[in-house]
Amino acid sequence: MGWIIFIGGLLFLGFLIDLFAKKRNIQIDPEEGAKNASDSERIYIETYMHNHRHSDDNPFL
Numbered sequence: 001m002g003w004i005i006f007i008g009g010l011l012f013l014g015f016l017i018d019l020f021a022k023k024r025n026i027q028i029d030p031e032e033g034a035k036n037a038s039d040s041e042r043i044y045i046e047t048y049m050h051n052h053r054h055s056d057d058n059p060f061l
Contacts, residue, residue, distance in 0.1 A: 021028070
């Protein structure tokens, strides 16, 4: 029973955060964050995404 209340509370918290962001007109743009990343961070993220994409192709890995 406690898990249901916990999950409901997390969903409600997410709803409140979304509502706050919409009222303040906060735009969350992932490409804006990528502009500020260093070269090593970009390489790390691209390598992770590349490996993750290949592991999704074969679910038995």
